[in-house]
Amino acid sequence: MSAFRVEVRVMPRAALLDPQGQAVEHALHALGFGEVARVRMGKHLVLEVKAASRDEALERARAMCDRLLANPVTEDYDLAVDGGATR
Amino acid sequence: MKRVAVIVFPGSNCDAETLAAARAAGADAYFVWHRDTDLRQADVVILPGGFSYGDYLRSGAIARFSSVMGAVAEHARAGGAVLGICNGFQILCEAGLLPGGLMRNARLRFLSRPVWVRVEQTDTPFTCLYEPGQVLELPVAHGDGRYVVDARTAAELEATDRVVWRYVRDNPNGSTNEIAGVTNAGRNVVGIMPHPERRDAPALGGQDGARVFHSMEARHATQHAADVRAVDDRHLRV
Numbered sequence A: 001m002s003a004f005r006v007e008v009r010v011m012p013r014a015a016l017l018d019p020q021g022q023a024v025e026h027a028l029h030a031l032g033f034g035e036v037a038r039v040r041m042g043k044h045l046v047l048e049v050k051a052a053s054r055d056e057a058l059e060r061a062r063a064m065c066d067r068l069l070a071n072p073v074t075e076d077y078d079l080a081v082d083g084g085a086t087r
Numbered sequence B: 001m002k003r004v005a006v007i008v009f010p011g012s013n014c015d016a017e018t019l020a021a022a023r024a025a026g027a028d029a030y031f032v033w034h035r036d037t038d039l040r041q042a043d044v045v046i047l048p049g050g051f052s053y054g055d056y057l058r059s060g061a062i063a064r065f066s067s068v069m070g071a072v073a074e075h076a077r078a079g080g081a082v083l084g085i086c087n088g089f090q091i092l093c094e095a096g097l098l099p100g101g102l103m104r105n106a107r108l109r110f111l112s113r114p115v116w117v118r119v120e121q122t123d124t125p126f127t128c129l130y131e132p133g134q135v136l137e138l139p140v141a142h143g144d145g146r147y148v149v150d151a152r153t154a155a156e157l158e159a160t161d162r163v164v165w166r167y168v169r170d171n172p173n174g175s176t177n178e179i180a181g182v183t184n185a186g187r188n189v190v191g192i193m194p195h196p197e198r199r200d201a202p203a204l205g206g207q208d209g210a211r212v213f214h215s216m217e218a219r220h221a222t223q224h225a226a227d228v229r230a231v232d233d234r235h236l237r238v
Helices: A018-032 A054-069 B015-024 B070-077 B085-095 B149-157 B211-216 B221-228
Strands: A002-013 A043-051 A075-081 A084-086 B001-007 B028-033 B044-047 B081-085 B101-104 B111-119 B135-142 B146-148 B163-168 B179-183 B189-192 B228-231 B234-237
Touching: A002 A054, A002 A084, A002 B081, A043 A054, A054 A075, A084 B101, B001 B015, B015 B044, B044 B070, B044 B085, B070 B081, B081 B211, B085 B189, B101 B111, B111 B179, B135 B234, B163 B189
Parallel strands: B001 B028, B001 B044, B044 B081, B081 B189
Antiparallel strands: A002 A043, A002 A075, A075 A084, B101 B146, B111 B135, B111 B163, B163 B179, B179 B189, B228 B234
């Protein structure tokens, strides 16, 4: 068993309105950052996971996302283990 | 007299009003703590409003794994009536007992004000005493009230008459198709974002919400009561 650091990125579905992202986008424009075309805002979770292998850590983290960390109706998620990004 | 279990989660804050509204309609209503697994032969289960678990992660996401939710799902599967109000609606969606989900209000602000909803369906356990098309004034108090569902499910909800209440005059939170409340395919599980329990007496500024509770009490023996009998505190399937 070793410890893996799993980073979870949860984002609102691309097709759905993201009012928080829009509010941040408007604030950036108001500050003169006109080059920002779009902002979307989600959540970033960092998990310390004990697992026998990297694949196992990833598999368990995926199960956690499917059950609790992301809502499949409204959100999508990405996982990264120990710095290496994996879809 | 219906036995009505009002579930209390840590962070529920409309539980007392909901219990009072059910009792005012004549029900034998009582609280069930979220750690309990026994609904004590409830005919109806109500998940009240509030901020269960501080709305951490997503509204309702943690509450839906409370011990009591297994019994609530079993009750729903047996055809028993379930009502989720506000946070209760969010919990039912998170639990998959109702389709869709509730996201941050389109204009971000927490809304605490009256809204107007039209009763679209009167063949549910919580709307059977309303007139079809009746417009109700009810308060909302939510930050995450924007009902979201994929286009296919939205079309299915419309085609199968499962939108129970719809916002009229304005859409306060940007909900898909102005949806304020829905029911499941079995029409026994119902969720509503506004608070009927806060408008059940003239002293509260109106009583447009009272018939939600009177409907539940008036409704004849539920399917649940017909196929599940309680003997010595045990439920027997017959």
